[in-house]
Amino acid sequence: MYLENHKSWKDWKWQLKNRITTIEEVEKVLDCNFNEDKKKVLKKTIEKFPLSITPYYLSLVDASDYDNDPVFKQAFPQVKELEVCRADIEDPLGEEDDSPIKGITHRYPDRVLFHVSNVCAMYCRHCTRKRKVGDKEYNPMKEDYEAGFKYIESHHEVRDVLLSGGDPFLLSNDLIDYLLERLSKIPHVELIRIGTRTPVVLPYRITEELVDVLSKYKNLWINTHFNHPKEITEEAIEALDKLAGCGIPLGNQSVLLANVNDCPRIMKKLVHKLTANRVRPYYLYQCDLSEGLEHFRTSIGRGIEIMESLRGHTSGLAVPTYVIDAPGGGGKIPVMPNYLMSWSTNKAILRNYEGVITTYEEPNEYAQIACDLECRTCHLQLKLDKKDNIKSIGIEKLLSDNSEIITLTPIEE
Incomplete structure (x- = not known):
């Protein structure tokens, strides 16, 4: 790479100052040429989603096969970024809705x-x-x-x-x-x-x-x-x-x-x-x-x-x-593979990574402990302060012994 021998290569601030931000710089570094039609569309892409690559990271690209290079694909824009599909969401994780104050x-x-x-x-x-x-x-x-x-x-x-x-x-x-x-x-x-x-x-x-x-x-x-x-x-x-x-x-x-x-x-x-x-x-x-x-x-x-x-x-x-x-x-x-295949009163049927199917027998003597989350009558040796109790929500609330809620009802918007 043409910058790799620079005396300040290992200076992180120099790396930031010399980030590659244009298609032409990428062409120079990788010694390649994109056709003009492709460059026009790529420039439209980076107008919406800017291009910025550290010299270090771009130096990892295999210039002889950049189209298939995993580093190049993560760093260089694609025309497909301008395609907004039906399922796409600007804020997919709802971070703005869960933001009580800025930041x-x-x-x-x-x-x-x-x-x-x-x-x-x-x-x-x-x-x-x-x-x-x-x-x-x-x-x-x-x-x-x-x-x-x-x-x-x-x-x-x-x-x-x-x-x-x-x-x-x-x-x-x-x-x-x-x-x-x-x-x-x-x-x-x-x-x-x-x-x-x-x-x-x-x-x-x-x-x-x-x-x-x-x-x-x-x-x-x-x-x-x-x-x-x-x-x-x-x-x-x-x-x-x-x-x-x-x-x-x-x-x-x-x-x-x-x-x-x-x-x-x-x-x-x-x-x-x-x-x-x-x-x-x-x-x-x-x-x-x-x-x-x-x-x-x-x-x-x-x-x-x-x-x-x-x-x-x-x-x-x-x-x-x-x-x-x-x-x-x-x-x-x-979202994981299913290893618990079935379950009865006394046994669980499981399979391992090889496909071997086995059973685990439930204990006969286990006595269910009813929990009121107050810890007053519990003999387990962890006495929690009242302030440690967090109000249960969701599935935890349905399972809780101290809750009378028996269903979760989705709210329609």
Whole structure:
């Protein structure tokens, strides 16, 4: 690559300043030419969904076969992005509806997503937040952060805060430190998570100075976003090693993408490389229904097939949970192969990954415990304070012994 020998190549700020943002720059780097008709349509695509690739990430593309390259497909626009299909939704996860104040998404009872950055190192073509790509109108200010902190402080049920964006690691070290320190001072916040793709597209961002900041916070977890084993380069491994080396637990969230990683062998190689570098595969997402992403979406059946190739065939630690993030804000729904085949009063019939069918006999002596959620008469040795009780909702409420609700009735809009 023509920039790869630049003296500042490993400077993450230089990488950001020299991001590739035009079709012509891509042609120059890959030494290729797109015909004029295609370029005209591609330029219309990037007018709506901007192009931005770090020199590092583009250097991973196989220029001799770029059309089939998994890195190229994730980074370079396609004409199909302009095709809005019937099922496509601008805000597929209903994040705006679940946003009580600007920058906070509160969907689940005990956790919130804190939108702290609107900038990414690279614009991924499969991004679920394509509506926000390149949007300069909302760049959080200190007053926005303070409003978020006040919301979290006033909601004692929130024990888990996910910093997201954009990419939180595109903020300065001082600002990241400020955010983490401020959250750590909130007594009921037990867990802080950061979602970042910088180890994938900008591994040089993981500097010793950044690690020094992160290592101060013992309740911090980091989730990365590797989609293909080709992305786990020597530079990426070095970045992961810095993070894991200071004791930060690492997870990974992949998206199942057609003609990128929708292959059992590719996915198995990816989870093996992740676990070899102390990264726990956490989620495998079905691609969301964002506008212009249908060409990336696979069938759910393909995802189930991939999961069948992992469970039992490799370490349980390397098997992610396959989920669909329900359209409209329903949250993550696990979609996994069926291992429980049938169930009677005394036995459960199960099958394993090989197709072996077996039985598990239920205990004869188990006495059902009726729970009123008050803990006054319970002999289990965990006495919870009243403030620890969170109002049950959904299926949990139907199962609860202290609820008289016997049906859930959908509300028609």
